[in-house]
Amino acid sequence: MSLLAIEGLSKNFGGVAAVDRVGFDVREGEILGLIGPNGSGKTTVLNMLSGFLPPDAGRVAMREHDITGMRPDRLARLGVLRMFQMTRVFTRTSAFDNLLTAGMARGLAEAEATRRAQSLVEELTLGPVQHLDAGQLSGGQRKLLEFGMCFIEPPLVALLDEPFAAVHPVMREVMAQFIRARHAQGATFLLVSHDMPVVLDLCGRAVCMNAGRVIAAGGVHDVLRNHDVIEAYLGETHGDDEPPTLEVAA
Ligand SMILES: Nc1ncnc2c1ncn2[C@@H]1O[C@H](COP(=O)(O)OP(=O)(O)O)[C@@H](O)[C@H]1O
Ligand SMILES: [Mg+2]
Structure with a gap:
């Protein structure tokens, strides 16, 4: 069953169609990968789904209720949360207190927020840095903290825009494990990622x-082997640090 149904979603920037009549479903409980070369419109889609950008045309429904063009705070209350923009890290507050504050802001009692913050700190391997100001955390640790803040009251669907980019491999694995665990508990994810091995692994x-x-939609293996998809990636210009990684494991 579909949790989000997206139809004809469009956005123009100065006459350029950044997103052109995009439609797809996000099914209940799945991790759906959204891939494509740089500039293909992925972030613009997430911006429209999370209410940060009003669509020029199209419709988004959640469990058959129209949510097109709703503001980010209202969508967050309905359980549609875009990570890394909805969460606010207070840099001069400890990592632990950021989690606590996020929980209380979402309506949890202090005792419950404390209990969940303690368990998230463990799960996200933030124990050694939990009492440091969030501003002192590494980029990867801060992303992990933002995962915790987002999931202290689990959303129905989490929209993730390149969460693995520029994150240390060890923390990347913690992040992937966190997504797997929440997925096993029924959370739904829309995951934008350039990291094909991660997309293959999770989606x-x-x-x-x-x-x-x-240009393609379906099972992740079929999409990554699709001729048009390979063409689109081969046509992309890459920096030396970002080679195309489309190899699909047998
Ligand atoms: N705020 C904006 N103003 C003008 N053009 C934009 C804006 N945001 C994105 N674009 C353009 O829209 C296209 C899609 O961008 P984006 O959604 O960021 O792609 P992706 O996330 O797939 O890399 C690009 O050509 C980009 O330059
Ligand atoms: Mg993007």
């Missing part, structure tokens, strides 16, 4: 965009 299905349009 059952994927949607690939190119130049604002959906």
Whole structure:
């Protein structure tokens, strides 16, 4: 069953169609990958789904209720949360207190927020740094903290935009494990990522965009082997530090 149904979603920037009649479903409980070369419109889609950008056209429904164009705070209350923008890390407050504050802001009693913060600190391997100001954490630790703040009251669907980018491999694995565990508990994810091994590992299905349009959708292996998808990635210009990684393990 679909949790989010997206139809004809479009956004123009100065006459350029950044997102052009995009449609796909996010099913209840799945981790759906959203892939595509740089500039293909993935972030713009997430911005529209999370209410940060009003669509020019199209419709988004959650469990058959129209949520098109709703503001981010209202969507967050309905359980649609875009990580890394909804969460606010207070840099001069400890990592632990950031978690506590996030929990209380979402309506948890202090005792319950404390209990959940303690368990998230363990799960996210933030124990050794929990009493440091959040501003002193590494980029990866801070992303882990933001995961914790987002999931202290679990959303129905988490929209993740390149969460693994520029994160140390050890923390990347903690993050992947966290996503797997929440997925096992029924959370739904829309995951934008350039990291094909991670997409293959985590996602059952994927949607690939190119130049604002959906060019392939389906099982993740089929999408990554799709001719149009390979063409789209090969046509992309890469920096030396970012080679195309489309190899699909047998
Ligand atoms: N705020 C904006 N103003 C003008 N153009 C934008 C804006 N945001 C994105 N774009 C353009 O829209 C296209 C899609 O961008 P984006 O959604 O960020 O792609 P992706 O996340 O797939 O890399 C790009 O051509 C980008 O330059
Ligand atoms: Mg992007």
